[in-house]
Amino acid sequence: MLSIGSWNIWGLNSSRKQKAVREWTTKNNLDIIGLLEVKIASSNMQSVVTGLGLNNWDYLSNGDGQIPSRILIGWNKATCNITIVQSSQQWLTCEVHNQSSPSPYKITFIYGHNSPADRLSLWSYISHHSTAFSSVPWLLMGDFNAVMERSDRNGGSAAWLGYQNDFGNCMRVAELMQVPYTGLRLTWHNGRTVGTIQKKLDWTFGNAAFFSKWNSAQTNFLQRTISDHSPAVTSLHRRPHKARPFKFLNLWAGGEDFLPLIATTWQQEVEGHPFLQLTNKLRLVKEQLKNFHHLHSSHISRRVSKLREEWGMAQSALDNNPSDAGLMEQDRRLAHQYNQLLNDEESYYRQKSRIQWLKQGDRNTKFFHRSLLHRRGRNTVAKLIDEEGLTITDPQ
Secondary structure (H helix, E strand, O other): OEEEEEEEOOOOOOHHHHHHHHHHHHHOOOOEEEEEEEEEOHHHHHHHHHHHOOOOEEEEEOOOOOOOEEEEEEEEOOOEEEEEEEEOOOEEEEEEEEOOOOOOEEEEEEEOOOOHHHHHHHHHHHHHHHHHOOOOOEEEEEEOOOOOOHHHEEOOOOOOOHHHHHHHHHHHHHOOEEOOEEEOOOOEEOOOOOOOOEEOOEEEEEOHHHHHHOOOOEEEEOOOOOOOEOOEEEEEOOOOOOOOOOOOOHHHHHOOOHHHHHHHHHOOOOOOOHHHHHHHHHHHHHHHHHHHHHHHOOOHHHHHHHHHHHHHHHHHHHHHOOOOHHHHHHHHHHHHHHHHHHHHHHHHHHHHHOOOOOOOOOOOHHHHHHHHHHHHHHOOOOOEEOOOOOEEOOOO
């Protein structure tokens, strides 16, 4: 398990704040940290790194020598290695190689500008790169300086202005999902007893590839201490898949072979009293449906991809020989099979995701799949605290 921290520390030049970061990092066994609003001049960077006192750690920042660094990232060289992919005043995207995993992934630490107009370039960056990074696990975390909806703030003006929709619209376009979290919800406090304002400005998001790799990832927003922002700790969990109970898939009922299969199985002779006959016949039907699933609907997205390739090859063959009757028939057959399998795939993810308010036929398979991933993560119990205050993380 890897642990990643993000914290708007509100300046890092004082020894007091350096000590707070060191204690936070050590206490939470962090492997990677992203420190925001650090305000470090290039001439003072080495002094700050030394003051952090984290042995065998390395650091990179988004400073350019002229403007003080706004984002500083550090990592434990014993567990991972990091290289910068893109950098600006509002984000620092890096590629991470774990010592225990050959597949790299990307993390973007974010410190959004105060001005809504200046944040437009941040939303544009996220939207644009969501496509480029779609096949790679991508984690985004930090101070976005924006709220998603009215309930993400308490105090201050109650007005909801047009620019406040930019953040939510960006996340929808980029198809990013919030990592399930515990701890504080309103992560920023203006520090006043009169005229108090609290907001959720610190967020953690992942793409579909991220949730596929870490199906139980979770963020904990800790209590504020030395900064007006709550520090965040994201744990990259992956729970092993357990044997699941038998479930009937609605898509089976649309197959031509379904009813004959049920009828043939149900007509088999079984001995015993009526209730025993019923339970034995149900058991036989279940076994037949498992075989039916294995033959027709298991790994359904893989089947869709394979059939798409076969149909593409058939179209190319027909294009080279447009009058060939056999190729015409093959093209029609594969087209029918492909569209039927698309319907089956959508039905499968629709049922798995438990979302019922979209009409089937709108080709919302990707949406249903993302919803399924997010639901699995949201429903995961990552830890329990027993009566003695000990934290239990072992699944058993």
